[in-house]
Every structure is written in C-alpha cells, then in structure tokens.
Amino acid sequence: MVAVRKVKSYGGVMGISERKERQRAELREQILRVAREMVVKEGFGALSMRKLADAVEYAPATLYLHFENRDAIARELCVRGFGEFLAALEPGARVKDPLERLMAMAAAYVRFGLEHPETYRLIFLEDARLSTELFRDAPDGAGPRSFALLAGVFEDLKAAGRLAEDASPTRLAEVTWAGLHGIVSLKLTCAAFQETTAEELQASLVETLVYGLPGLKGEKPARARR
Amino acid sequence: MVAVRKVKSYGGVMGISERKERQRAELREQILRVAREMVVKEGFGALSMRKLADAVEYAPATLYLHFENRDAIARELCVRGFGEFLAALEPGARVKDPLERLMAMAAAYVRFGLEHPETYRLIFLEDARLSTELFRDAPDGAGPRSFALLAGVFEDLKAAGRLAEDASPTRLAEVTWAGLHGIVSLKLTCAAFQETTAEELQASLVETLVYGLPGLKGEKPARARR
DNA sequence: GTCTATAGGCTGATAGAC
DNA sequence: GTCTATCAGCCTATAGAC
Numbered sequence: 001m002v003a004v005r006k007v008k009s010y011g012g013v014m015g016i017s018e019r020k021e022r023q024r025a026e027l028r029e030q031i032l033r034v035a036r037e038m039v040v041k042e043g044f045g046a047l048s049m050r051k052l053a054d055a056v057e058y059a060p061a062t063l064y065l066h067f068e069n070r071d072a073i074a075r076e077l078c079v080r081g082f083g084e085f086l087a088a089l090e091p092g093a094r095v096k097d098p099l100e101r102l103m104a105m106a107a108a109y110v111r112f113g114l115e116h117p118e119t120y121r122l123i124f125l126e127d128a129r130l131s132t133e134l135f136r137d138a139p140d141g142a143g144p145r146s147f148a149l150l151a152g153v154f155e156d157l158k159a160a161g162r163l164a165e166d167a168s169p170t171r172l173a174e175v176t177w178a179g180l181h182g183i184v185s186l187k188l189t190c191a192a193f194q195e196t197t198a199e200e201l202q203a204s205l206v207e208t209l210v211y212g213l214p215g216l217k218g219e220k221p222a223r224a225r226r
Numbered sequence: 227m228v229a230v231r232k233v234k235s236y237g238g239v240m241g242i243s244e245r246k247e248r249q250r251a252e253l254r255e256q257i258l259r260v261a262r263e264m265v266v267k268e269g270f271g272a273l274s275m276r277k278l279a280d281a282v283e284y285a286p287a288t289l290y291l292h293f294e295n296r297d298a299i300a301r302e303l304c305v306r307g308f309g310e311f312l313a314a315l316e317p318g319a320r321v322k323d324p325l326e327r328l329m330a331m332a333a334a335y336v337r338f339g340l341e342h343p344e345t346y347r348l349i350f351l352e353d354a355r356l357s358t359e360l361f362r363d364a365p366d367g368a369g370p371r372s373f374a375l376l377a378g379v380f381e382d383l384k385a386a387g388r389l390a391e392d393a394s395p396t397r398l399a400e401v402t403w404a405g406l407h408g409i410v411s412l413k414l415t416c417a418a419f420q421e422t423t424a425e426e427l428q429a430s431l432v433e434t435l436v437y438g439l440p441g442l443k444g445e446k447p448a449r450a451r452r
Numbered sequence: 453g454t455c456t457a458t459a460g461g462c463t464g465a466t467a468g469a470c
Numbered sequence: 471g472t473c474t475a476t477c478a479g480c481c482t483a484t485a486g487a488c
Contacts, residue, residue: 020453024453048480048481048482049481049482049483050480050481050482058454058455059454059455059456060482060483061453061454061455061456061483061484061485062453062454062455064482064483064484065453065454069482069483070481070482070483099444124412124415124416125351125411125415125416126415127415128414128415128416128417131415131416131418132416132417132418135416135418136418143418147418147419157439157442160444161443162441162442162443162444163439163440163441163442163443164440164441165441166440167439167440167441170421170422171421171422171426171427171430172430172434172439174419174421174422174427175405175427175430175431175434177408177412177419178405178408178409178412178419178427178431179401179404179405179408179431180408181408181411181412182403182404182405182406182407182408182409182411183404183408185351185407185408185411186350186403186404186407188354189350189351189352189353189354189357190350190351190354190357190358190361191354191358192357192358192361192362192369192373193373193400193403193404195396195397195400196396196397196400200397201397201400201401201404204397204398204401205401205404205405208398208401208435208438209434209435209438209439210438210439210442211438211439211442212434212435212436212437212438213383213389213393213398213435213436213437214389214390214392214393215388215389215390215391215393216383216388216389216436216437217387217388217389218325218386218388246471250471274462274463274464275463275464275465276462276463276464284471284472284473285472285473285474286464286465287465287466287467287471287472287473287474288471288472288473290464290465290466291471291472295464295465296463296464296465
C-alpha cells in the first residue's frame with residue numbers, strides 16, 4: 001500500500017504521521033511473522049516474549065507497545081491459522097459433484113494437517129478457550145466458514161434428493177469433520193498407528209462413511225438406515 | 227498384602243527392612259495418587275514437583291528419592307491411564323454380536339473420554355513422545371490391547387464371511403478409532419460444534435461407517451465398494 | 453518509542469546437614 | 471530418609487531513564 005500525500009510538498013505533518021503509522025504496522029507485522037516462525041519450528045509452548053524480542057532484535061518491553069500480552073499474539077496467530085486452513089480447503093470445495101468434492105476436501109484437510117502440523121496444533125489442539133472463542137464469537141470467521149464448506153457437501157446431496165428425508169447435513173458434516181480431525185490429531189499427538197498412512201486412512205474413512213462397511217452382509221438392526 | 231515374617235519372634239532384621247520397604251512403597255503410591263488428583267483437577271501442565279511435594283507434605287527433594295524426575299511420574303500416570311481406558315472398553319468388548327459390540331465399545335470409548343477428560347488428555351493428547359513410546363515399546367500394554375479389542379470386531383465380521391474378501395480389519399479399526407478419537411478430542415479441545423452431543427455424534431459415526439450415508443442414491447465411482 | 457533494569461513469579465533439580 | 475537452603479534457569483510484565 002503506497003502512502004497518499006495529504007499536502008503538496010516535502011510530505012509535511014500528515015506525511016510524517018503516516019510514515020510513523022506505517023513503520024508501526026510494519027514492526028507489528030514483523031513480530032507476528034517471527035512469532036509464527038517460532039511456533040511452527042518449536043511449537044506453541046516455546047513462544048516466549050523474551051525469545052521473540054531477541055529474534056526481532058528489540059527489547060521485550062517493546063513488544064508490549066504492539067500487543068497487550070502474549071495471549072494477544074497467540075490469538076492473532078490463531079486467527080491467521082484458521083485463514084490458512086480455510087484457504088487450503090477452498091480449492092477442493094469448488095469441485096462440482098458433491099461426493100467428489102467430499103473426497104477432495106477430505107484430502108485437502110488431511111494434507112493441511114500433515115504439512116502444517118504446528119498451525120493445526122495451534123488452531124485445533126492447543127488451547128480450548130482460544131479456538132472455542134474464535135468459533136463462537138466470529139460466526140463469519142474462517143473457522144465457521146470452513147465448516148460451512150464441508151456442510152455444503154451434504155446439503156447439496158440432500159437438495160438433489162440423494163439422501164434420506166430425515167438425514168441431517170449438519171450432523172453428517174460434524175461426523176466427517178470429527179473423523180478427519182481424529183486422523184490428523186492421532187498422527188500428530190500419538191503416532192501409534194503405524195500400519196496405515198494418514199492419506200490411506202482418510203480415503204478409507206470417506207469411502208466407508210459414504211458406502212458403509214465393504215460388502216457387509218447380515219441382518220440389520222431395526223433402527224439402521226434411518 | 228500382609229507381611230510374611232522370616233524370623234520367629236519380634237520381627238527382626240528382615241521384618242524391619244520389610245516394613246521399610248512397605249512404607250517406601252506406600253509413599254510412592256501416595257505420591258502417585260496425589261499427582262493423579264492434581265492432573266485430573268488442573269491439567270497435566272499444572273503438575274509441578276513443588277506443588278506435588280506440598281500436597282503430600284514432604285520436601286521437594288524427597289520426591290526424587292522415589293522418582294527419577296517429573297517425567298517418570300508422568301509416565302507412570304500415563305501407563306495407569308491406559309489401564310483405566312482398557313478397563314472401560316472391556317465390558318463392551320464382551321458383547322457377542324460384532325456390530326452390537328462395535329456400538330457398545332464406541333459408546334464406552336466416548337463415555338470414558340468425556341467422564342475422564344484429563345486422563346484422556348494425558349494418554350492421547352498431551353505428549354506425543356510418551357504415548358507413542360508406550361504403544362511401541364509395550365506391545366502387550368493396555369494401549370495396544372485396547373486397539374486389539376476394537377480390531378476384534380472387524381476380524382470377527384470377516385471370519386464370519388460378513389465382509390468383503392479384500393477388506394482390512396486393521397484398517398477399519400484404525401478408521402473407527404480415529405473417528406472416535408476425533409469426536410472426543412474435538413469436544414475436549416475445541417467445543418466448537420455445539421449442535422450435536424458427543425453421544426449423538428458417536429451413534430451417527432458408527433451407523434454411517436457401518437451402513438453408509440443414509441439413503442444414498444446416485445451412481446457410484448468405479449473404485450467404491452472395494 | 454525504545455531502552456535498561458528489575459520486580460516477582462514460576463520451574464526442575466541438587467548439596468549437604470541431620 | 472528427610473530436611474533446609476539454594477542453584478540456575480525460565481517466564482510475563484512493568485517502571486522509569488533517555
């Protein structure tokens with residue numbers, strides 16, 4: 001963004017205050033950039049005001065002129081993390097056919113989680129208060145919009161008459177989301193299941209959710225297929 | 227456990243050392259009991275040697291006579307947590323019919339996670355190194371055995387000829403596990419999806435995994451139903 | 453705006469007296 | 471075995487000089 005001069009020559013009062021404003025915003029941005037780097041490299045717990053100040057080559061006290069406290073930095077990083085997450089889902093969400101779209105979005109979800117583990121951690125695993133706040137207090141934020149993209153799959157299926165009358169798109173979206181989240185977070189926090197890669201698990205999850213257990217035979221309980 | 231006397235009268239050397247041994251074990255047990263309480267109440271991060279020492283009314287240094295360091299306490303708590311988890315799954319695992327068993331175990335899994343959030347956190351969400359170690363280095367530990375119980379559902383289905391020839395019980399178990407883990411961990415770390423309770427999500431997850439999307443119509447991609 | 457200096461916490465862990 | 475005392479380090483946040 002280029003500064004707009006408010007007086008004709010040499011800048012002047014407005015020019016100076018604008019430059020200051022710009023420099024201030026730049027420093028703020030730099031702090032966030034470096035903070036993000038630290039979180040991505042060493043995890044969220046390793047983000048400390050001292051180390052951050054060192055890294056941007058300012059005194060710790062200076063950080064407090066730009067952010068109220070450490071939490072404010074974390075919150076900002078979290079907001080941006082949700083933005084990146086949404087951006088990662090969007091290409092897949094443009095696929096026409098709902099089932100293909102579901103597969104594409106699921107793949108994008110898992111890929112994002114594996115490629116940006118610390119970002120994923122930050123927004124979904126780190127601080128319950130933070131992510132809950134961001135979901136609840138910003139209905140138009142990137143978090144809710146990401147969920148809406150996924151819910152769209154099931155809404156479209158239902159609108160096309162391809163789902164049962166009493167099927168709940170929201171609930172199906174939540175179940176799918178939970179499944180994907182489970183795959184990613186098991187890989188991130190407990191790499192216990194070595195037998196199957198996350199991508200394979202994701203493919204199996206979607207396929208099984210859509211079509212049921214492969215080749216299932218036998219009597220079905222009364223309340224099934226509702 | 228009642229002490230067995232090795233000499234006939236008044237106790238004697240062996241009796242004294244046994245009493246000491248017993249007292250030592252009792253203190254160790256008390257430390258773990260209090261540590262568990264602290265973790266359950268305030269979270270794993272809040273477990274500090276000083277506060278723990280305060281709570282058991284010993285000096286901090288005393289703890290180090292019973293545990294090498296803080297990690298050793300965490301590891302012990304984790305092992306016991308897996309034990310509790312396994313115990314929670316076992317009743318459901320005794321159900322005869324595989325599909326009913328799946329439902330019972332899924333319900334038990336989610337119930338355990340919601341009723342013992344801090345234990346669940348400790349064993350599945352807290353420290354990747356810790357739980358991974360416990361899974362990998364103790365193939366007969368409670369963690370792997372829990373997974374084996376779940377895998378049994380799909381092995382039994384396949385053995386009964388109720389699944390496709392090329393279906394992988396292990397993979398289906400991993401997918402199911404991931405789904406359940408996702409439900410619990412979303413509730414614990416990001417209570418964003420308020421619309422549906424964890425129990426409802428769990429029921430929908432199992433039903434959808436077993437039978438597919440409710441009333442799905444439309445052409446299926448070639449590779450489906452494999 | 454930026455600095456130095458520091459307050460006032462917390463932490464895990466240990467040396468050495470008793 | 472248990473204690474006191476303490477080391478050595480981390481942390482967030484702020485007061486006050488420049």
